[in-house]
Amino acid sequence: MERVITLRDAWERYDLHPYLAVALIRASRMWAVRYGGLVLVRDEDAREWGEKLDVKRFEHLRGKPIKAYHVEKKYGIPHHTLTGWARSGKITTVGNHHWNVMVDEAEAAFAAHFLKLLDVGPRGKRLLPKPNIGIVFDGRNEKDVAPVLRRSKQLLNGYKLEVCASPDDAGPFVELCREAVQQAVESGTVRAYRFGDRILVPMEFLKRLVKQSYDGWFADLDGHVIHLSEAARKYELSLGTIFVWLRDGQIKQIGTQKNRVLLCEREIAQAAIWAWLFSSKSYKVA
Known part of the structure; x- marks a missing residue:
């Protein structure tokens, strides 16, 4: 991995x-x-x-002035390109010599080296570090x-860029998700990456996996009723989050008991795992 x-x-x-x-x-x-x-x-x-x-290989040239004309001969950066960089502040100037711009040789040497490695030529200047x-x-x-x-x-x-998610962000569902992802990785269904102690997989794959696994994971919750406050504790949710789901119709209230709201536990579990994995609260990495 x-x-x-x-x-x-x-x-x-x-x-x-x-x-x-x-x-x-x-x-x-x-x-x-x-x-x-x-x-x-x-x-x-x-x-x-x-x-x-290897930026350090150019450090001995830091602060050493070199004429734009000599840069073209020594490093292959056209004179007009270099003077344009100097005017825009892309490269540090260290004075003029008879109308010939003089620049920091370390920066000129590194820029030439960088653009050569990228094989883009001087026109690849947009890729050079900004502002300088x-x-x-x-x-x-x-x-x-x-x-x-x-x-x-x-x-x-x-x-x-591809967006990844981690089964390790699944809160109370970590073991369920981790086991399913591990099986997918071992079977070659998905390519995973190791980030610290986390496993990362493409977010779209994890979404499909969770949707496909709902029935199996939460089948034993069919017919189960849970109080709102108990659901919040069990699935590590805020009461506010559950009320928003009720308001938006994502879950349904199925009754009350002694002034307590009763919910379908399967609906809560499905909504909770989705929230843990794919909402902003999932990302706790500094």
Whole structure:
């Protein structure tokens, strides 16, 4: 089972800056999925790209000025492309020499290396880290980590990634879901991923699995009646959630007993497992 990690983990373990990971994802060079509010990548991919990009190999050039003309000869980035980057702030300028723009050589060298690995040429500049190439050389100051990760996720807004879910988020139904998913994985029905101690599978697959399993899982609840407060305790739900379901017709009240609302337990169980797995409350990972 392949292991997946967060963009933060990829940064900390393999020195793969989140902005570079985003560029690789957008260029279809790195696989990724969404899980709750997280973007996850394969551990192996992150390690491989961290080694390929090897930002540290260019650090000795940091702050060293180089003319745009020499950049074209040495690194293959056209003069007009580089001057455009300089004007837009994409690359750090360190002065002018007889009208020739001078830029930070580390940034120029890394940009050329990065675009060559992606095999997109200078026109792939949209994939370069924003707002400035030099950001990949910055240290991981704790105060800067959160904004960088937040911006990385924003850069992937609107970009179609597969959404995953985990049977381990099923609350009181964990054992039921985990066993069903494990059987599917062992039979080759679905491909699963390991995220920490969680198993992840495509959300659409898990939805189909849950729908198909309702009858078997909750057959013994047919005809069972449960009080509203007991249902909330047993299935770890808020009373407010159950009242919303009643209001929306998702479940039905079947009577009262001593001023207590009576519900069909099978309906409650089916609604509860769906809420645990596929509502925002399922995602408790920081």
